[in-house]
Amino acid sequence: MRAANPPIELSKGQLKVTGSGLFLDAHRRAACVFVSHAHGDHIARHDRTIATPATVALMRHRLGERVRGEALPAAYRQPFGLSDLTLELFPAGHVLGSAQLRVTRRGVSLGYSGDLCLEPTLTAEPAEVMGCDVLVLESTFGLPRYVFPPKAEVLLRIRRFVDDALSAGVTPVLLGYSLGKAQEILKYLGEAGYPCRAHPMVQAVNRVYGAQGVELPNVRLLGPDGAAPGEVVVAPPHLSRSAAILRIRRRRTAMLTGWAVDGRRGFRSADAAFPLSDHADFPALLRYARDTGAGRVFTVHGYARELAAALRREGLRAEPLEEREQLELL
Ligand SMILES: [Zn+2]
Numbered sequence: 001m002r003a004a005n006p007p008i009e010l011s012k013g014q015l016k017v018t019g020s021g022l023f024l025d026a027h028r029r030a031a032c033v034f035v036s037h038a039h040g041d042h043i044a045r046h047d048r049t050i051a052t053p054a055t056v057a058l059m060r061h062r063l064g065e066r067v068r069g070e071a072l073p074a075a076y077r078q079p080f081g082l083s084d085l086t087l088e089l090f091p092a093g094h095v096l097g098s099a100q101l102r103v104t105r106r107g108v109s110l111g112y113s114g115d116l117c118l119e120p121t122l123t124a125e126p127a128e129v130m131g132c133d134v135l136v137l138e139s140t141f142g143l144p145r146y147v148f149p150p151k152a153e154v155l156l157r158i159r160r161f162v163d164d165a166l167s168a169g170v171t172p173v174l175l176g177y178s179l180g181k182a183q184e185i186l187k188y189l190g191e192a193g194y195p196c197r198a199h200p201m202v203q204a205v206n207r208v209y210g211a212q213g214v215e216l217p218n219v220r221l222l223g224p225d226g227a228a229p230g231e232v233v234v235a236p237p238h239l240s241r242s243a244a245i246l247r248i249r250r251r252r253t254a255m256l257t258g259w260a261v262d263g264r265r266g267f268r269s270a271d272a273a274f275p276l277s278d279h280a281d282f283p284a285l286l287r288y289a290r291d292t293g294a295g296r297v298f299t300v301h302g303y304a305r306e307l308a309a310a311l312r313r314e315g316l317r318a319e320p321l322e323e324r325e326q327l328e329l330l
Pocket of ligand 1: 037039094115
């Protein structure tokens with residue numbers, strides 16, 4: 001493949017498969033878009049959306065039934081044609097329905113990781129390594145200092161925090177993003193027998209998970225009556241000071257986020273922070289890039305420059321994907 005003709009480009013800030021009408025996770029309306037998962041920074045109302053059935057359901061929930069355009073639900077590992085491209089989706093392990101995409105054209109395959117998590121998951125389909133010639137890799141935690149402890153250990157630490165709060169007669173309030181993180185901790189604690197209360201915003205997403213076959217036992221809605229002694233509350237971080245939470249007079253809060261490896265900076269209002277992440281950490285990103293067998297890697301989002309430099313030190317041909325690269329072609 002010629003260096004000047006990468007099969008992926010940034011077109012006015014949007015990822016696009018070069019020489020095709022296919023955009024990847026476009027955040028502005030576009031004609032034909034692969035949506036890797038339903039987090040807010042990856043979705044918009046498009047004319048044509050290609051995504052897994054779970055992502056389509058979560059998008060409908062998030063964008064409302066007013067979702068215009070056509071949804072093309074695609075199952076994992078079922079290749080299908082789109083003009084001269086062959087598309088195939090693989091689980092990404094990030095949130096329910098999250099997918100990586102492999103686009104093959106004239107014998108060259110382009111892999112797009114989307115947001116990726118390689119650790120075992122309780123509520124999402126486990127990630128697979130997607131072999132490809134050219135890889136577009138997310139770089140959210142693309143700095144060497146982002147090394148997460150094993151997930152089982154993080155979950156145990158959260159459980160200890162919950163136990164300590166409950167035995168002190170205080171309500172533990174766990175703060176995690178309403179799509180993905182919240183369901184993961186509810187599944188873990190609910191199955192361990194802890195009665196849980198989900199903030200209405202979380203419970204609404206729980207219902208979509210339930211309809212997709214992911215049961216969350218021991219979880220009830222956090223209503224106006226608040227939480228009873230012995231119950232655990234799960235809420236989105238941005239609502240930690242909302243009336244529903246402030247009504248719980250005796251509470252102890254914990255943030256659940258990969259950024260907790262940076263210490264408490266940024267979430268000092270919480271009593272604790274645990275590095276429960278739904279992204280791959282730095283060593284996992286390096287390992288993944290190697291395992292795909294890709295001869296060329298483009299990094300996107302987050303620490304793209306730094307991750308590309310680290311991949312080059314590992315002997316891979318890697319660079320951040322930047323708009324100016326397209327300008328150089330003109
Ligand atoms: Zn995401």
